[in-house]
Amino acid sequence: MSKSKKSFTGIVYSTDPNFKPQSDDTPEPELLPAAEQKLSIRLDTRQRAGKSVTLVEGFSGPANALETLGKKLKNLCGTGGSVKDGQILVQGDHRQKMHQWLLAQGYKKSRLC
Secondary structure: OHHHHHOOOOOOOOOOOOOOOOOOOOOOOOOOOHHHOOOEEEEEOOOOOOOOEEEEEOOOOOHHHHHHHHHHHHHHHOOOEEEEOOEEEEEOOOHHHHHHHHHHOOOOOOEEO
16 A cells, blocks of 8 residues: 555646646755865754754755765764754764864864854
8 A cells, every 4th residue: 555655646637638747856966075065063952852962954965975974973972863854963962072073074164053
Protein backbone atom coordinates (compact mmCIF):
# COMPACT_ATOMS: atom_id res chain seq x y z
CA MET A 1 0.00 0.00 0.00
CA SER A 2 2.80 2.43 0.77
CA LYS A 3 4.39 1.86 -2.65
CA SER A 4 1.28 3.05 -4.46
CA LYS A 5 1.06 6.18 -2.30
CA LYS A 6 4.58 7.25 -3.25
CA SER A 7 3.65 7.41 -6.93
CA PHE A 8 0.34 9.18 -6.27
CA THR A 9 0.38 12.66 -7.80
CA GLY A 10 -3.04 13.86 -6.66
CA ILE A 11 -4.51 13.82 -10.19
CA VAL A 12 -7.49 11.56 -10.58
CA TYR A 13 -8.64 12.27 -14.13
CA SER A 14 -8.06 14.87 -16.82
CA THR A 15 -10.06 15.45 -20.02
CA ASP A 16 -7.28 17.47 -21.62
CA PRO A 17 -5.45 15.28 -24.18
CA ASN A 18 -2.30 17.44 -23.91
CA PHE A 19 -2.15 17.30 -20.13
CA LYS A 20 1.19 16.40 -18.56
CA PRO A 21 1.62 16.31 -14.77
CA GLN A 22 4.09 18.76 -13.29
CA SER A 23 7.27 17.30 -11.94
CA ASP A 24 8.89 18.36 -8.69
CA ASP A 25 12.40 18.29 -10.12
CA THR A 26 14.01 21.16 -8.26
CA PRO A 27 17.75 21.31 -8.80
CA GLU A 28 20.01 20.65 -5.83
CA PRO A 29 21.90 23.74 -4.68
CA GLU A 30 25.59 23.79 -5.55
CA LEU A 31 28.06 22.90 -2.84
CA LEU A 32 30.06 26.01 -2.04
CA PRO A 33 33.66 25.58 -0.90
CA ALA A 34 34.15 25.56 2.86
CA ALA A 35 35.80 29.00 2.81
CA GLU A 36 32.68 30.57 1.25
CA GLN A 37 30.08 28.96 3.54
CA LYS A 38 28.50 31.41 5.98
CA LEU A 39 27.54 29.24 8.93
CA SER A 40 26.06 30.60 12.13
CA ILE A 41 26.23 28.64 15.37
CA ARG A 42 23.75 29.43 18.11
CA LEU A 43 22.19 27.95 21.21
CA ASP A 44 18.46 27.33 21.18
CA THR A 45 16.09 26.23 23.96
CA ARG A 46 12.72 27.15 22.45
CA GLN A 47 10.07 24.41 22.34
CA ARG A 48 12.47 21.84 23.73
CA ALA A 49 11.28 21.64 27.35
CA GLY A 50 14.24 23.69 28.57
CA LYS A 51 16.86 21.47 26.95
CA SER A 52 19.61 23.25 25.08
CA VAL A 53 20.39 22.47 21.46
CA THR A 54 23.24 23.87 19.37
CA LEU A 55 22.05 24.90 15.89
CA VAL A 56 24.22 25.30 12.82
CA GLU A 57 22.45 27.27 10.08
CA GLY A 58 23.33 28.74 6.72
CA PHE A 59 24.77 25.70 4.93
CA SER A 60 24.25 25.83 1.19
CA GLY A 61 24.66 22.60 -0.70
CA PRO A 62 23.01 19.27 -1.37
CA ALA A 63 21.21 17.43 1.40
CA ASN A 64 23.72 14.57 1.54
CA ALA A 65 26.60 17.00 2.18
CA LEU A 66 24.59 18.57 5.02
CA GLU A 67 23.93 15.10 6.47
CA THR A 68 27.66 14.31 6.31
CA LEU A 69 28.62 17.54 8.06
CA GLY A 70 25.95 16.92 10.71
CA LYS A 71 27.27 13.43 11.35
CA LYS A 72 30.83 14.73 11.75
CA LEU A 73 29.71 17.42 14.21
CA LYS A 74 27.68 14.93 16.26
CA ASN A 75 30.66 12.57 16.41
CA LEU A 76 32.94 15.43 17.44
CA CYS A 77 30.68 16.35 20.35
CA GLY A 78 29.81 12.77 21.26
CA THR A 79 26.10 13.51 21.43
CA GLY A 80 22.95 12.93 19.45
CA GLY A 81 21.17 15.26 17.14
CA SER A 82 19.59 15.50 13.72
CA VAL A 83 19.48 17.40 10.47
CA LYS A 84 16.15 19.09 9.76
CA ASP A 85 15.04 21.88 7.44
CA GLY A 86 18.58 22.79 6.44
CA GLN A 87 19.75 23.03 10.07
CA ILE A 88 22.07 20.81 12.06
CA LEU A 89 20.82 20.21 15.61
CA VAL A 90 23.28 18.86 18.19
CA GLN A 91 22.09 18.14 21.71
CA GLY A 92 23.75 20.27 24.39
CA ASP A 93 25.83 23.44 24.38
CA HIS A 94 28.83 22.77 22.12
CA ARG A 95 29.18 26.17 20.45
CA GLN A 96 32.87 26.76 21.17
CA LYS A 97 33.98 23.23 20.27
CA MET A 98 32.00 23.24 17.02
CA HIS A 99 33.21 26.72 16.08
CA GLN A 100 36.85 25.76 16.56
CA TRP A 101 36.41 22.57 14.56
CA LEU A 102 34.66 24.39 11.70
CA LEU A 103 37.45 26.98 11.56
CA ALA A 104 40.02 24.17 11.44
CA GLN A 105 38.12 22.53 8.58
CA GLY A 106 38.19 25.73 6.50
CA TYR A 107 34.81 27.27 7.30
CA LYS A 108 36.38 30.70 7.84
CA LYS A 109 33.11 32.67 7.72
CA SER A 110 31.42 30.70 10.51
CA ARG A 111 30.34 32.80 13.48
CA LEU A 112 28.92 32.38 16.95
CA CYS A 113 25.58 34.01 17.76
